[in-house]
Amino acid sequence: MxxxxxxxxxxxxxxxxxxxxxxxxxxxxxxxxxxxxxxxxxxxxxxxxxxxxxxxxxxxxxxxxxxxxxxxxxxxxxxxxxxxxxxxxxxxxxxxxxxxxxxxxxxxxxxxxxxxxxxxxxxxxxMDGCAWRVRAYYRVWQQLPSVxxxxxxxxxxxxxxxxxxxxxxxxxxxxxxxxxxxxxxxxxxxxxxxxxxxxLPPRTWADLIRRRIRAATSTTQLEQHQREAAGPDGAEQPAPSARTGKADLVALLRARPGLLPAMAVFLAAAVVARRKSRKAVSSQDFGTWLRDESSRQA
CATH class of the missing domain: 3.90.550.10 (Spore Coat Polysaccharide Biosynthesis Protein SpsA; Chain A)
Structure with missing residues (x-):
């Protein structure tokens, strides 16, 4: 069963x-x-x-x-x-x-x-009912190899x-x-x-950012745990990661140059989320769950 x-x-x-x-x-x-x-x-x-x-x-x-x-x-x-x-x-x-x-x-x-x-x-x-910046963000996000x-x-x-x-x-x-x-x-x-x-994706830019802040914060927590688990010799064998690197974005743009405007939105969301996650990371607050309510509405 x-x-x-x-x-x-x-x-x-x-x-x-x-x-x-x-x-x-x-x-x-x-x-x-x-x-x-x-x-x-x-x-x-x-x-x-x-x-x-x-x-x-x-x-x-x-x-x-x-x-x-x-x-x-x-x-x-x-x-x-x-x-x-x-x-x-x-x-x-x-x-x-x-x-x-x-x-x-x-x-x-x-x-x-x-x-x-x-x-x-x-x-x-x-994507019905989603703000244009949300749609642009996910046009890029869905194409990333790790995703x-x-x-x-x-x-x-x-x-x-x-x-x-x-x-x-x-x-x-x-x-x-x-x-x-x-x-x-x-x-x-x-x-x-x-x-x-x-x-169901977030419908608003604010709710998307809330999700991305949570993702940035939680990814940092995971990486901290990986370093602690690896010990002093862990640097010799990097832990698996799903972070998006510059090479991934460059390769995606070369393959699909029409994504350039959406890429600008994607990068803006990443920068804002990473900046706003610093407070939680610095205080080691990995318990506050920023929830997107827009995707739960009828």
Whole structure:
């Protein structure tokens, strides 16, 4: 049985659409869905419970995504296992496409052949209603190699039993999806292009900047953790990174010179976000979650 763990903090506006999509096209007993309402002050739990016995709802007073994921793991029943953000939309048939490459042997180990330990779907970013600068930003962002090949920024990751063991060893980090993606070597992870997740982008420039500040802050935290884990000899073997380098942008512009105006917007967002993240980084504040509300509005 495939288990799906959904951490949800005040997601009453959107949790219903995700659960309806997951249950559509799923056979009875095919998926085990666990919604972990962490520190909710809205009707997230009630909305989720309305979806019937196929959805189990847990409530925790702690508003922590990492704690919610671990609580969900304690109650999840099977593998492969999916971790899904409450504000995306993923359909039942796409769950099957994500779990197919994760076939495991009866003992829980990988099947014969190359071991794919983690998968994620292709992302759909509907831009209707988004400000022009937001659309320009994502025209560039979606073309970056690390964004196209990494498992992060999709709101969904599926793992085998062996892949779960890799994730369970990760510390609590803001950039949990980036850390999860980097925990697997390129041959161990797979973006399943035939599976699709709908990720709602921010609609306003201000909300985009809030997301980018959070990304810049959380990436810095991840890099600090990598340096500490590597120890004094870690410089000899650089840790994997998903940061966008100048070479990536130059190569993209050479291939698609028409992106120049959008590139200017992309760089402006990066500069503003990095500058505004300095306060949080300097105070080591890696717990304040700047949330984009515009993507959660009807």
């Amino acid at each position: 495939t288990s799906i763990v959904i951490p949800a903090h005040n997601e009453g506006q959107v949790i219903g659409r995700l659960l309806d999509a997951l249950l559509t096209g799923s056979d009875p007993g095919e998926v085990d869905i666990v919604v972990v309402c962490n520190g909710c002050t809205d009707d997230t739990a009630q909305v989720a419970a309305l979806r019937g016995p196929a959805v189990r709802v847990l409530e925790s007073p702690v508003p922590s995504k990492h704690a919610a994921l671990r609580l969900g793991d304690e109650h999840a029943r099977g593998f492969p296992r999916l971790y899904v953000d409450a504000d995306v939309v993923l359909a039942g048939p796409d769950v099957r496409k994500l779990t197919a490459p994760l076939a495991s042997a009866p003992d829980g180990g990988p099947a014969d052949g190359p071991a794919v330990l983690a998968t994620a779907p292709e992302r759909e970013l509907p 196209r090949e990494g498992l992060f920024g999709r709101g969904v990751i599926a793992v085998s039993a062996a892949g779960y063991a890799r994730l369970a060893a990760l510390p609590p980090l803001m950039a949990d999806d980036l850390a999860a993606s980097l925990a697997f070597a390129p041959h161990e992870r797979l973006v399943v292009r035939t599976a699709l997740v709908r990720v």
